Amino acid sequence: MARELSPRELEELLGPYALDAVDDDEREQVEQYLERNARARELVAEYRETAALLAHGGTEAPPYLWERIERTLGEEPPRLTIPPATTVVAPKSRRSALVRRVAVGVAAAATVLVVGALTVKVLQQEDRIDNLGREAKAGSVLAAAETAARDPLAAKVRLSSTDGSREARIVYLPNGEGFLLDDNLAPLPADRTYQLWALMSDAQGPRPISAGVLGSDPGVAAFRARGPVAGFAITEEQVPGVASSGNPAVVQGPVD
Amino acid sequence: MKTGELRVASDAQLVVAIGRFRHDALSEVYRRHAAAAFGLARRIVGDRALAEEIVQEVFLRLWNAPDRFDAGRGSLRTYLLTQTHGRSVDVVRAEAARRTREERDARMTSEAGYDLEREVWDLTQAEHVRDALEHLSDGERTAIELAYFGGHTYREVAVLLGEPEGTVKSRIRSGLGRLRDALVDRGMAGPWRES
Numbered sequence: 001m002a003r004e005l006s007p008r009e010l011e012e013l014l015g016p017y018a019l020d021a022v023d024d025d026e027r028e029q030v031e032q033y034l035e036r037n038a039r040a041r042e043l044v045a046e047y048r049e050t051a052a053l054l055a056h057g058g059t060e061a062p063p064y065l066w067e068r069i070e071r072t073l074g075e076e077p078p079r080l081t082i083p084p085a086t087t088v089v090a091p092k093s094r095r096s097a098l099v100r101r102v103a104v105g106v107a108a109a110a111t112v113l114v115v116g117a118l119t120v121k122v123l124q125q126e127d128r129i130d131n132l133g134r135e136a137k138a139g140s141v142l143a144a145a146e147t148a149a150r151d152p153l154a155a156k157v158r159l160s161s162t163d164g165s166r167e168a169r170i171v172y173l174p175n176g177e178g179f180l181l182d183d184n185l186a187p188l189p190a191d192r193t194y195q196l197w198a199l200m201s202d203a204q205g206p207r208p209i210s211a212g213v214l215g216s217d218p219g220v221a222a223f224r225a226r227g228p229v230a231g232f233a234i235t236e237e238q239v240p241g242v243a244s245s246g247n248p249a250v251v252q253g254p255v256d
Numbered sequence: 257m258k259t260g261e262l263r264v265a266s267d268a269q270l271v272v273a274i275g276r277f278r279h280d281a282l283s284e285v286y287r288r289h290a291a292a293a294f295g296l297a298r299r300i301v302g303d304r305a306l307a308e309e310i311v312q313e314v315f316l317r318l319w320n321a322p323d324r325f326d327a328g329r330g331s332l333r334t335y336l337l338t339q340t341h342g343r344s345v346d347v348v349r350a351e352a353a354r355r356t357r358e359e360r361d362a363r364m365t366s367e368a369g370y371d372l373e374r375e376v377w378d379l380t381q382a383e384h385v386r387d388a389l390e391h392l393s394d395g396e397r398t399a400i401e402l403a404y405f406g407g408h409t410y411r412e413v414a415v416l417l418g419e420p421e422g423t424v425k426s427r428i429r430s431g432l433g434r435l436r437d438a439l440v441d442r443g444m445a446g447p448w449r450e451s
Contacts, residue, residue: 012422015429016410020345021403023411045330050436051404052292052337053385061290065308066283069315073279144272177276222272 005029014040018047141222145171145179157232159183159251166251168218168234176226178211180218185250187217188236194218194250195241197233198225208233213241231255267332274322282319289333290315293340300344300407310347314339341404348407388438396431399424 005013005026010033016022017030034041148154149171157170168183185194193216197208212223214234225232233252235245262270262284273281293314298307314336318325325335389397395417402413414424 012425012429013410015432016403016425018432019400019403019428020342021408021410021413021428023409041329045334046436047432048338049330049334050432050439051341051400052331052334053439054400054404055292055296055337055341061286061294061311062308065294065311066286066290068308069286069312070279070283072312072316073282073319141268141272143266144269222275224276 007033011040014043015047018044019051141179142220144222145181145220148173148177148179149181155255157253157255159232159234159253161251168251170232170253172225172229172232172255176224176229178223178225178232180214180221180223182220183218183234183251185218185234190216191239192216193237193239193241195235195237195245196221196223197235197245197249198227198229199231199233199252199254200227201230202228208245210241210243213237229255268327271318271322271325271327271332274319282315285318285332285336286315289336292333293336296337297340297344299405300341301347306347307344310340310343313343345407384439384442388435388442391434391438392431393427395419395423396427396434399427400431400435403428 010030013022013026013030017027022030034044149156151171151173153174155172157172159168159170160166166183166185168185169181170178171181172178180196188194194214196211196214198211200207200209209225209227211225211232212221214221216239231252231254233249235247235249237245237247262273262278262280265273265281265284267285267288270281270285274285290311294307294311297310298304301307301310317339318336325332330338392400398417399410399413402408402416403410406413408416410424410428411421413419413428414421417424
């Protein structure tokens with residue numbers, strides 16, 4: 001067992017840590033220190049950014065290397081790492097029963113959402129997009145959302161609660177891409193999450209399809225919902241989200 | 257986003273597109289940053305084939321888990337180079353690479369002109385970087401060079417230089433800080449704050 005390092009010793013290791021120049025036992029302690037010290041994280045990020053400026057050696061990356069990389073990407077989306085699926089897909093019998101209960105009037109203010117069958121792959125893809133959505137809090141999706149909001153073809157969707165006290169805004173593009181722009185939803189405990197649903201309206205009748213898990217305190221979020229989307233709704237769920245929900249919509253609204 | 261627009265898209269927008277399985281977005285990221293990643297990996301591991309494997313791994317990691325890139329904690333370039341550096345160091349420290357490393361170290365020792373300036377001379381803002389490097393003492397430059405490009409731990413650097421470990425730790429930290437300040441003064445790095 002390695003000796004426990006003092007805060008001062010840990011501070012001294014931040015520079016070497018940023019250059020991957022510490023031993024394994026020290027790395028573990030530094031990473032624990034970083035988890036509880038925002039200023040130290042900031043410092044390490046600055047060191048790494050500085051080191052990155054030194055890294056360019058003027059070497060051309062081999063063109064064939066990109067071809068090699070691209071071949072491994074394949075046609076199908078990659079397997080995703082976030083654990084979702086098997087624990088969140090409702091049993092078929094229950095799902096079928098719930099689907100029969102679906103009566104989501106898109107323009108009307110339906111209060112209960114029930115979701116049709118979703119495959120594991122779909123959920124995994126949603127999680128991937130969801131994570132990007134969470135990242136938007138740090139600004140990376142913001143620019144894309146702002147661009148979408150300026151698109152003249154984009155639908156602007158206003159979601160609201162039945163009493164009008166809760167609201168959210170969505171911009172939805174014809175290609176199926178969409179962004180939750182802002183909301184006044186109350187932050188949830190860590191074990192709860194908001195979940196976005198696209199309200200589909202086609203030959204199968206009105207049905208909500210999960211468009212992504214938004215986290216406990218949604219910011220700008222990206223999602224994708226292809227098909228005849230007639231509206232959107234947001235529910236509150238247990239982490240990590242559900243494939244079918246019997247919870248009332250916190251907010252919802254039609255795509256005009 | 258259309259393919260033609262990717263050329264002018266921000267790194268953050270490219271990452272979002274990668275999240276939507278856009279090969280062309282990853283291709284654009286490769287076009288922008290692969291040379292730096294490959295140069296760094298090759299420098300550290302001293303082997304072209306190994307460097308190619310590392311770069312491939314880093315880009316596939318971005319493809320498979322784009323959400324791990326947090327734009328609030330630095331640029332995509334820094335993220336990719338940090339990944340590249342970490343993986344390269346893993347490789348160079350592995351037993352299988354030990355022999356290559358020893359040979360490469362011997363080569364380094366015999367090169368009188370081996371220094372950081374040579375590594376960055378062809379950077380677009382090479383002049384600014386060179387100026388910034390002049391703010392470092394010889395001890396700071398050597399310690400950073402051996403740790404970052406040599407893939408050595410600070411303890412190994414201390415042995416190589418015959419200096420106390422504490423001195424090397426301090427030099428790495430103070431050198432990075434001074435380098436950072438000098439680059440900020442030259443507009444090459446902005447003040448960074450965690451969101």
